[in-house]
Amino acid sequence: MDTNTKDTVIDVNNVEFLYEETDTAQVLKGITLNVRRGEFLAVLGHNGSGKSTLAKHLNAILVPQTGNVTVEGFDTADENLLYKIRQRVGMVFQNPDNQLVATIVEEDVAFAPENLGVPQAEIKKRVEYALDAVNMTEYKEHAPHMLSGGQKQRIAIAGILAMKPDVLVMDEPTAMLDPVGRREIMETVKKLNREENMTVVMITHFMEEAAEADRVIVMDHGKSIMEGAPKEVFSRVEELKKIGLDVPQTTELCFLLKKSGLDFDANILTIDECVNKVMSVYNSKGGATND
Amino acid sequence: MIKLSDICYTYMSDGPFEKAAVKNVNLTLNSGEFIGLMGHTGSGKSTLIQMIAGIVKPTSGKIAIDGQELYAKNCDMRKMRFKTGLVMQYPEYQLFEETVFKDIAFGPSNMGLSEDEIKRRVFFAANLVGIGDELLEKSPFELSGGQKRRVAIAGVLAMEPEILILDEPTAGLDPAGRDEILCKIKDMHQRLGITVILVSHSMEDLANLTDRIVVMNHGELAMFDKTAEIFKHSEELKRIGLSVPQITEVCSRLSEAGFPIAEGIYTVEMARAEIERILKSEKS
Incomplete structure (x- = not known):
């Protein structure tokens, strides 16, 4: 695939980060990578490899201490661009219970576009579209807390889709789900990527999930140490096992x-x-x- | 021995939201067995283990542990609850003490043991889960996720239960953290000879560890058999929202394609040995 700037949505350039000055080790140690338009990118790494910290850099929840991150050319370090960046890159986290805010599914999905000041008629359209995209239309009047984990997580994804972002970043979205819930999320993500052309970045330590991506980046100690198609990456069995991952x-x-x-x-x-x-x-x- | 006879549990019974979580389960588990428990979300597995642990009282039916019926008139429930240790999901959220030592000591202290005995048990349990002595005076909140979880498990082990029940002890851990915990559990089972009931969504983990597997579906007991036998029923497992290990799927597909592979293979090592044997014998 072409890697020129036109096809790059997010550019992470030599980023270093540590949470507290007293930390002995940096969490990100000069990581460089890019996210290409329309791809399904998986980021694999063990606990503590820096992958969640990386995810938070992709929509300016965290900003680099050294190096820079740009989203569609916007520098995440520029506070004036914060809204523009967060509209373009939506984030879904691990625990669905922490991400739902309303008592009715469709109100929850409408939360972000309401905050963005989208007109009422357009909000309605977006909510319908988003619920349809995650296959949850029939639950629009349900209470989120009565749904299964997989369904709740799909509502969280719909809430992001209603913002019409360019990139969907997911930080271990299936870690707390059962096999059925995990399957639901993977099917939803693949469908969004294929049919809606959504760029997807999925942070995971489930190699079965990474195996379904177009491209895999493996992180270890705050750096990207392998990159390529799943086939190429997973063939390096011994190296992956050495850093605590599976094949x-x-x-x-x-x-x-x-x-x-x-x-x-x-x-x-x-x-x-x-x-x-x-x-x-x-x-x-x-x-x-x-x- | 754990014997469940016609166990039922109904939530909000006699109300409009009445829901049967567990229906007519009959089950006998032997002492010292390593039992796997699987089923999709809402299949009744958590309710079932809570009943065995004496936390939830069955709506009807009887539970007997080593011949003593729970909730019977002559039953000392406090004593029976010490027999069973339940490690809940994400047990690290339950850590609360100032130091790792105090946290592990909480259970045994409540049992009214002597200071010396408590100390012995804390060191013993910490050692079993691989928490070094140098960590005992640290705050549990300074530890890594995998370490916190092992401390939480040690807190249950320090009560020296005869039956250890673990509800998805590896959820959210990476492969290295998962292997570490499972290896400790296997080791404990062998060294202490205790009964272990492991609830897991990972077919691969259940395949690697268990003697027999209980499969729950919509509150009912769907299957109960030796591990190798359970994984022969891949169609049935898939129908109830479960699966078989990927390697078992490979072997059944190979068998369909005419490869003379033996039945009942459910670990990578078993498959490697069998395929190597066939391919090398064909060569000669």
Whole structure:
């Protein structure tokens, strides 16, 4: 993909950050990366790798102490641009219960556009659009606290969509959800990315989720240490394990079989790829039972 | 032994919002077993473990632990509750003391033990979860997320329960933190010979650790069997909003494609050994 400025929505340039001057270690140590228009970018890293701190830099909740971050060319350090930046980059956090403010779903979704001074008729349209995009229209008159975790998180996403942002940043949005809730969020995010062309940045430590992204950045000790398509990144099994991360079971299986001296590679990601690979090795050794 | 007979629990019974959380569950768990408990959100798993721990009283049915029926006239509930240790979700939110030592000591102090015994238990429990002595005088709030959670678990272990119930002890932890906690739990189970009930959404973790698995669905007991047997029912598990480990899916797909792989594989290591055996024997 082209990396010139036209395609870059967010540019993070050599950012350093520490919370308190007395902190012994910096949280971000000169990280540089960009977010490209229309992509689904996953940021992987263990607890304490700096990934949430990075996320907060993407819409000026935090501003860099050294280096700079620009959103559509706007510098996040310029306080006058704060509204412009936050309208363009919306953030969803881990705990859905901390993000819902109203007692009725549609009022909750309308909260941000109301604060932005959007006219009433337009708000109505946006709320309808946002609830439809996360597949929650039938719950518009429900009370948020009666919904499941996955549904609540989808309402939080709808609340961001109603601002019509350019980028959706999500900081471990599935960490507190069950498998069904996690699936709901992943389906929603992928649909938004594909059908609505929404740029998505997803911070996670679930490698299954990162495996579904277009591009993965791996963070460790406040730096980006790997970057590439999920296939390339996950094939580096030993390096990932060394920094406390996992790879999909399929990748690990092929990696172990390779180590056992069989004709395998660790660039296997999906179940289909893994099954096909085993079958092709099996057939090439004359073990085929069918033609 | 834990024996549940016809257990039911109904929220807000006789009201307009009446909801049956657990319906007619019959279950016998042996002492020293490592039991997995899974089910989607709202399946009744949390209510079930709270009943076993003696926190929630069943609407009907009987629970007996080592032959003693809970809530019976002759039952000393205080004593029975000390038998069962329940580690709730996000237990680190319950830390409150000034120091790690005092926090771990809170449970045993309430049991009316001597100072020496409390001290012994705090060191023992901290050691089990891998919290070094140098951390004991620190404030629990200075620790990392994974450390806080281990301190919270130590607080329950210090009461030396015979049955340890953990409700999603790895939720929100990264893979390294998760492996660390699970490894400690496995180690405790082996060293102390206690019964462990692990509630988890991770099929991979349940596959790696448990002897038998209880599957709950809409308040009812959907399945209860040996771990290998449970993961043979992938269609049924998917229908109730659960899944099988990714590796089990790979093996069943391989079997369909005509690869002569054995049934009942549910860990990566098992799959590696089996596939290697087949491919290497074909070679010769």
